[in-house]
Amino acid sequence: MSSDALGATIDLDRVVDREYVGEIGLPHGDVLLAFVNAVHLGEPTLSDVRHDLTAAVGEVGLLEAAATIAVFNGLVRVADGTGIQLDVGLDEFSHDDRARLGIDRFAGAANTTARTRSGVPPATIGELFG
């Protein structure tokens, strides 16, 4: 399965394959994946990977990558810790892709599938995150 993002075709199967590190369809995607995996797993290669990433995207790029990884480590904890459901519009929009990619097997899926959904679907992304 692939996804088009601003002209780039991204291999989503490889994105969700937690062990895959390599070409993904984006510039420097291989080293970005190596970096996020090394940070998450606390791998001894982290220092080398950090050096590779800095060489590829510069110091500011490294900080942006670190900030993204850091804040999403928080986001997963507030999402799973408070047991939020997938938003109504997003639930319907992503239904087939989630099943295809195996995301519905994650334990947190039960929060959305087993309970009554409430609220009005947002009409725009701006409404969703504003």
Next chain:
Amino acid sequence: MMRIVDAQQAAIAALGRAGDWLDATQRIAAWREVRAAATDRLDLDRRAAVSPNASSAQHSATDELTAAAMEVVHRVATDPGRLTRAWADEQIGELGEEVYTELVGVVAIASVIDRFHDATGATRPDLPDPEPGQPSRVRPADVGDIGAWVSQTTGPARANVSRTLSLVPVTNDTWRDLVDSHYSRGAEFMSAVWDRTLSRPQIELLAARTTVLNECFY
């Protein structure tokens, strides 16, 4: 980049102050336990088990945190993808939903700070000294059941992830500042093209892989 650094410094200071229902010593103790959880034997055993409920062992209470608070901190820190409603209900029954939610928020904030330092190769900051003061103890009037495990803001036009900590506004302010500075950056979030060194697809790649590694459905 200064926004990120400023938000990190503000978050460190905030965890050294009283929050919504926890005092400063309790919030700092929770952060200390987040760090300890990475090498805690019980947490490692649970994480390796097919089910986190396979072991009947429990974390002991400390001077600052009850056993239930310790359970919340350690489980949210080390195994967030396998939390269940039944588990949360048990902890909420012991702690109350406000304290439970604040603990989740403190763990999340501490995780952001420490993970950022780990990723950049910087030394993790020292835990702050506790500032005097009392928790605000304010339960917002506009929270209710929207299908999550805890009460959240009930307005219809906001993503559920944007209101996860809305039950605890002091902690939520710190949390939302971290999210805005590290990722969404206000109105720029609505644009497909971001004015950053990394492209939006590159950033979303990092975000997606991080959520997969944490087995986060949302």
